Amino acid sequence: MKLKSKFTFAQMISPKTIHQVMDAARIEEVVGDFVVLKRRGANLLGLCPFHNEKTPSFNVSPAKGIFKCFGCGQAGNAVGFVMEHEKLSYPDAIRYLAKRYQIDVLEEGNSEEVRQEVMDRESMYLLNQYAANYFAEQLWHTETGQAVGLSYFRERGFTDETIRKFQLGYHPEARSEFTDTALKAGYNKHFLKLTGLTIERDDGACIDRFRGRVMFPIHQVSGKVTGFGGRILTSDKKIAKYLNSPESEVYHKSQVLYGINLARKAMVSHDACLLVEGYTDVISLHQAGVENVVSSSGTSLTADQIRIIQRYTKNITFLFDSDAAGLKAAFRGIDMVLEQGMHVRIVQFPEGDDPDSFARKNSPLYVQDYIREKATDFIQFKTAVLLSEAGADPIRTAEVIRDIIQTLSLVADPIIRSLYVRECSRLLDMPEQTLIAELNKTIRSRRQKADERLAAPFEPEFPPDSPPDDATQEQVIPSALISEAQEADLIRILIKYANREFIFHGRNEANEPIDIQVRVGDFILNELITDHLEPENEAYRRIYNFVLETGDGDFPEETWYLQHPEPEVVVTAIHLTSVQHVLSEQWREMHGVYVSTEDATLGKTVMESVYAFKLRRVQMMLNALRQQMGSTSDESELMQMLEQYVSLENAKKELAGQLSYVIL
Numbered sequence: 001m002k003l004k005s006k007f008t009f010a011q012m013i014s015p016k017t018i019h020q021v022m023d024a025a026r027i028e029e030v031v032g033d034f035v036v037l038k039r040r041g042a043n044l045l046g047l048c049p050f051h052n053e054k055t056p057s058f059n060v061s062p063a064k065g066i067f068k069c070f071g072c073g074q075a076g077n078a079v080g081f082v083m084e085h086e087k088l089s090y091p092d093a094i095r096y097l098a099k100r101y102q103i104d105v106l107e108e109g110n111s112e113e114v115r116q117e118v119m120d121r122e123s124m125y126l127l128n129q130y131a132a133n134y135f136a137e138q139l140w141h142t143e144t145g146q147a148v149g150l151s152y153f154r155e156r157g158f159t160d161e162t163i164r165k166f167q168l169g170y171h172p173e174a175r176s177e178f179t180d181t182a183l184k185a186g187y188n189k190h191f192l193k194l195t196g197l198t199i200e201r202d203d204g205a206c207i208d209r210f211r212g213r214v215m216f217p218i219h220q221v222s223g224k225v226t227g228f229g230g231r232i233l234t235s236d237k238k239i240a241k242y243l244n245s246p247e248s249e250v251y252h253k254s255q256v257l258y259g260i261n262l263a264r265k266a267m268v269s270h271d272a273c274l275l276v277e278g279y280t281d282v283i284s285l286h287q288a289g290v291e292n293v294v295s296s297s298g299t300s301l302t303a304d305q306i307r308i309i310q311r312y313t314k315n316i317t318f319l320f321d322s323d324a325a326g327l328k329a330a331f332r333g334i335d336m337v338l339e340q341g342m343h344v345r346i347v348q349f350p351e352g353d354d355p356d357s358f359a360r361k362n363s364p365l366y367v368q369d370y371i372r373e374k375a376t377d378f379i380q381f382k383t384a385v386l387l388s389e390a391g392a393d394p395i396r397t398a399e400v401i402r403d404i405i406q407t408l409s410l411v412a413d414p415i416i417r418s419l420y421v422r423e424c425s426r427l428l429d430m431p432e433q434t435l436i437a438e439l440n441k442t443i444r445s446r447r448q449k450a451d452e453r454l455a456a457p458f459e460p461e462f463p464p465d466s467p468p469d470d471a472t473q474e475q476v477i478p479s480a481l482i483s484e485a486q487e488a489d490l491i492r493i494l495i496k497y498a499n500r501e502f503i504f505h506g507r508n509e510a511n512e513p514i515d516i517q518v519r520v521g522d523f524i525l526n527e528l529i530t531d532h533l534e535p536e537n538e539a540y541r542r543i544y545n546f547v548l549e550t551g552d553g554d555f556p557e558e559t560w561y562l563q564h565p566e567p568e569v570v571v572t573a574i575h576l577t578s579v580q581h582v583l584s585e586q587w588r589e590m591h592g593v594y595v596s597t598e599d600a601t602l603g604k605t606v607m608e609s610v611y612a613f614k615l616r617r618v619q620m621m622l623n624a625l626r627q628q629m630g631s632t633s634d635e636s637e638l639m640q641m642l643e644q645y646v647s648l649e650n651a652k653k654e655l656a657g658q659l660s661y662v663i664l
Helices: 015-024 027-032 077-088 088-100 111-142 143-155 160-165 177-184 189-194 260-270 279-287 302-308 324-339 355-361 363-376 378-390 396-408 414-430 432-454 477-497 520-528 538-549 559-563 567-577 587-593 602-631 635-663
Strands: 038-040 043-046 059-063 068-069 076-077 198-200 206-208 214-219 225-233 242-244 273-276 293-295 315-320 342-349 501-507 515-520
Touching: 015 077, 015 088, 027 043, 027 059, 027 068, 027 077, 027 111, 038 396, 068 477, 068 567, 076 206, 076 567, 077 088, 077 567, 088 111, 111 143, 111 177, 111 189, 111 225, 143 273, 177 189, 177 198, 189 198, 189 206, 242 520, 260 293, 279 293, 279 355, 302 324, 315 324, 324 342, 324 396, 342 363, 342 378, 355 363, 378 396, 378 414, 396 414, 396 432, 432 515, 477 520, 477 538, 477 559, 477 567, 477 602, 501 520, 501 602, 515 520, 520 538, 520 602, 538 567, 559 567, 587 635, 602 635
Parallel strands: 273 293, 273 315, 315 342
Antiparallel strands: 038 043, 043 059, 059 068, 068 076, 198 206, 214 225, 225 242, 501 515
């Protein structure tokens, strides 16, 4: 079966490669690289990586090879997931999966314009990887790199194995040594500037951004180098100690976590994420055997970073030094984490220590035990810290209580929140009912503000009391929605059952009842073609045309749509065929509950859908004709319209009768 396709990007990769990738890629493995999935019947369930949620609504169907989030609506197959999650084009997503499943990619020609658009991001990633290799080479195999960079890392207690594990490097001090080397190696100056590795001055001269610094490559979850952090080794206070890559198409500081590529598996196995401030904190803890650790690179956690952590665990532990000022500054950011439904704990290191220094001066076993034993619930920790500062001052104590209540109001789980209230009542020496009353007041206030934001008044296009002259009851939006819903149901049936057969109770030329065995696809096509009808929705019409183009052969099966190279086709098919809840077979066995399935009543379902679709179209034609009749003054034209109107009314009655028969 050959079907036309308007998809162009995929033509850069041979169909053979695409088919190999689609056959090899298992949706549960691809999604499982990024999302913690738990078995739920025949499917898998997890927290959606595309929006913040506290209750899992992200479903993966290994049998169909698809995913769908019933919270935000994102859906697709393995290729679509990689495209959306890693922000890749279709060809790049195919290449990504080909690499994962060790499939050779066969390229085919395409226009330079399309190729350039698709490959720009990949060029930046390739350049970043080249730079990481170059900096590592400078560190290990040049005299200056060994004397300056390697000695610095070793003085910090990093073993050679750890240095290689994190791909640490050294950038030479010469003003343009890296840029010159990269240009000689064939890399484009345009991408050198876009990645921020090179700075072009006003006079056109190019200089290296990170010269004279030890280098920390920053990776995506997938392991691609997305940017760099560089640390100066001199004591010059006029120069920033740390320097990061600038924002670019491949590097967004608010969306990356240092060490996530090495931490994600440990985060899943430990069901916890440890968060630190700096690069060296992550590296030292890894060396101490603590691998479920990431860094926010010196900034407060962002919503995007929280979302990344939530893919792997709902438990996060912040590791702090003993600096009280820094600790209080972090409290505000931690409140945001609580608001996302995560469980937060705090570990504070002894005075004078941060995670890096503590890990270096103690044995790995002691470090691991300390973190496990000293982890304190955040709300209890915050209450104790703020109360100790308030002392006996009643005004400051009242401020502390309000602050704690504000934090408590962010805890979504009512059971956990009530336990916190009980503990805070003890710590604050305050009646539990007083805290509950203030807490409820705070929660109501927040909900009221949220409702006000959502309840923005709807502004109609014309005042309610003065509708336009041509407005009719059938023109309101619900009518259009009903029409599209009927189209959707018709196309859903074509996707799922086009090749299935059912018994159609019709009549022969002598008007005698006759039973005809017919395929679903043939019946629907015949009914629509006879009346010159087709779906108005572009996405539905495209699938209808797929069925139409098959001629007398087999119609496409559901899996054909779900694994189609065009993401739009895949998403449409998933949205039309996915059902969030299915009645368990145990209801029949345990409770004697019998519910007829669509399979069992397929003929009725098909005919009802077709007749309802046609009836809606006839009604729309009647509405349009009524408007035309009201605006014409030509008597002969009006008579023609009346004849057409009567014909449509008869068709409407006939369809209504058929529909009534089907329903009954």
